[in-house]
Amino acid sequence: MELDATDHRILRDLQTSGRLSNADLAERINLSASACHRRVQRLEAEKVIKGYVALLDPRKVDRKTTVFVEITLSGQADSILDAFEKSVARIPDVLECHLMAGTADYLLKVVASDTEDFARIHRQHLSRLPHVSQMQSSFALRTVFKTTALPLS
Template sequence: MSELDETDRRLLNALQREGRLSNADLSDKVNLSPSACHRRVQRLEKDGFISGYVALVNPRKVDRKTTVFVEITLRAQADDVLDAFEKSVARIPDVLECHLMAGQADYLLKVVAEDAEDFARIHRRYLASLPGVQGMQSSFALRTVRQTTALPV
């Protein structure tokens, strides 16, 4: 974080809140000239501080109202087992996140589904056939209390 000054942080915070700001509006928000603002944003992109721009889709509007967190324990920790699991899970369209964990579970997956029945389909079709799996524990989210994509900078 030492490469970021206060102006860079203001730029990142503004873009995290509203990624579609025009350069003119962004420069106004952070008190920079449009040309200086454009150069800084380009540098932040080039240096990897900004890795991309996306539209955040409302899951309820696309019938993905159910979020399930799945803890997975593997039979072994060998590199080939981990690699095979990670390659397979990366191909499952309903898995939004997959994290290698420290603790009881080896992996934590965030899965979206229409409902419990749809999750059963995802489980049968994809999760049950993941390589190297010894155990699986699924927890359904009842309500999302806080969700953000904005990192504190």
């Protein structure tokens, strides 16, 4: 699917203001409401827009501690990777899991209420993941900036 400049404007506005009404979005990008609606529907149908979410303040929901966990597995066979990925996907405190190139096989982003809560997550979940040979955790001291908006040309 080719994205044109109007699609990019729609996507930029929706990334920063996902609750915009169709009428407001149409006005912002200088389209009729019906044309804007058709474009948004097409972007949704093509899965360019995968969904809409509410972004929560981690401090207000008692998840103020962010930990990045590097995982090294005992091997690289598909069965080992699949078993690990299926297991880690079931841990609710893991927000992201990335297969990496470099020294670690995976990088996880984990949220916890505090260090004691992370110790619980580690003990009950992370230490039980299959095929893990090494794990290193790094605690974020402060989030300097964070965005969910992807850059669009």
